[in-house]
Amino acid sequence: MAETPCDLLISNAYIYVDTDWEVPDGWIAISDGRIHSIGTATDEIPDARSRIDARGRLVTPGLINVHHHMYQNLTRSYAPVVNAGLFDWLTTLYPLWARVDDEAVYLSTWVAMAELLLGGCTLSSDHMYLHPRDGLIDAQIRASRDLGFRFYANRGSMTRSTADGGLPPVQVVQEPDVILADSERLIDAYHDPSPGAMSRVALAPCSPFSVTAELMSDTAALAESRDVRLHTHLAEDHDELAYCREVYGMSPVDYFDSVGWLQSRSWVAHFIYPSDDEQARMGAAGVGVAHCPSSNMLIGGGTADVARLRALGAPVGLGCDGSASTDHGSMWLEARAALTLGRYRGGSTAMTARDVLNIATRGSAACLGWDDETGHLRPGSCADLVIWTGSAMALAGAITDPVEAWLRCGPMSADTTIVAGRILVRDGQIQNSAASDIVTAHTVEARRIQGVAL
CATH class of the missing domain: 2.30.40.10 (Urease, subunit C, domain 1)
Incomplete structure (x- = not known):
């Protein structure tokens, strides 16, 4: 036969x-x-x-994107913050982002995923950390299924509003018990640990300056009990270093360790300002790092020492970061930026195209704990x-x-x-007939959120 x-x-x-x-x-x-x-x-x-x-x-x-904020394409190239530093950038945009609802999130996720596909990305995580309304990650899952895109949803969270000494407005933060309950709901509904899954879920408190230490510890315990991964921002900005020393009395990496996150279940975004010893500790623990070169250069705050982190054993993947800081969703552009930035930083032998391709495939898959069946074509x-x-x-x-x-x-x-x-x-x-209508509807939502008349 x-x-x-x-x-x-x-x-x-x-x-x-x-x-x-x-x-x-x-x-x-x-x-x-x-x-x-x-x-x-x-x-x-x-x-x-x-x-x-x-x-x-x-x-x-396919290239794999391990750090993104898809909803942010609703405020791309927002004029008042194109030259702002990280904290000023965030405090200006948070009130606009507080206006998102499930329709805005569905449309922005659909557009982000379509843009990623055009840039050669076949699997992406997304760090959805603000929740002014319920059901926003459900809307993301719906968009991924409508497109047929492989998606790793990150249930982000914030608990510290401006009233508690944080940066975000009160409308976008949640109580810890609400966050943990919804995290469990999303794991039950959408985390598929089986081979060939089209959706998985990670738990992702936003940053050291936007959630409490208690939520970080409780989230690590929940991730352990449910066998899911952990994601957050870490050592991204000088203001973050100062915040951690003032509030926690320690560096961001020491804080990260103290709340139970220094483990191979975790991957972090940026990791720009660690000490040499802290880099070695992260590598020894197998913590992954999402390298976001375009965002780092546009915000102007430095960039991770990718070559050294890889040499120390840390999985390093590639991320395009939020569409309001990078202003695009092309993983090819991120790959080229990683090549040129790596050579600018370390010299002509510091980074090759094959190094970058490994970072954007095998390295990214390792950050997501999915390198057994993604990131290669065996x-x-x-x-x-x-x-x-x-x-x-x-x-x-x-x-x-x-x-x-x-x-x-x-x-x-x-x-x-x-x-x-x-x-x-x-x-x-x-290859989706809805594309034109989606872009039209997305423009309407972007104008509403930015307060621009139709």
Whole structure:
């Protein structure tokens, strides 16, 4: 009996399978949402129901975004704060963000995920930490399912309002018992620990200056009991360092340790201002770090020492951060920024395109605890992958190393983005008929939130 045909075959491509496996002039077969097999032109090519000729193009695992605030695309490039520091930026925007509801969150999440898909991202976390109304993460899950996007929801939280010496207004903070109860509800409803899951949930108090130590400790205990991951911002800003010393009498990393978060279940965003010893402690504990180069440079507050953290054993992934600080959702742009910033900081040998691709795939998957089946294209892994395209003019002469050319000779974009074996971007276009209506509705919501008349 003839073997059942695969669902899809991509041929004639340069395939970056994993850190130690690249296939020039190769093919890759997909069946039932998984990578079925990989080979070269000289191997027997399996039959397939559908084929894509990717001649002369690069195929990589889908990029994985490990830090984002999707709702913030409702206030992109907001004029009063384009040149503000972190704390001024937050205190100006918090009152606007307090206006979000489930419709605004659904639309902003849909737009963010579509933009990520166009930039070669197939799996993203999102740190939704303000909750002026109930059900906002439910709206995010609904958007991810409508698009077919693989999503790691982060149940964020804030308890310290301006009345308690914090930065956010009272409308966006919650009581600890409400936060913990909703965290359990979301885990029950949406956290799928099974292989090939399309949604998972992490617990994510916002930052040392927006929640209490008690909530941090209680959240760590809940994560342990329910076997879910932990995420927060850490060592992001000089003001945060001063806050921790004044309020807790210790550095952010010592505080992080004191509340039970210095463990491999955790990953943190930014991690710009630790000491050498603190970097070593984080690496030894296996705490992941989300590197967000564009946001760091635009806010102007420094950036993580990515090369050293990786050498110390810390998983380092890539994040595009909030769409009101980065103002875009392209993981390709973040990857290129990571390459150039890494070389600017550490010299010409400090970062290569392959280092960055490893960070954006394997490293990001490790931050999420999902590197067994995402972040690579080995047979049996999730069929989440990208066929990259660039203009003939931009790539003219780039004939010796397609992986280096991917970041050096851009701009590049996703010609085809596949999630769980489904083509969600084809010929550089989102394959969802709702896109135009979603963008129109999103504009209405953005104007409402920013107080701009229609």
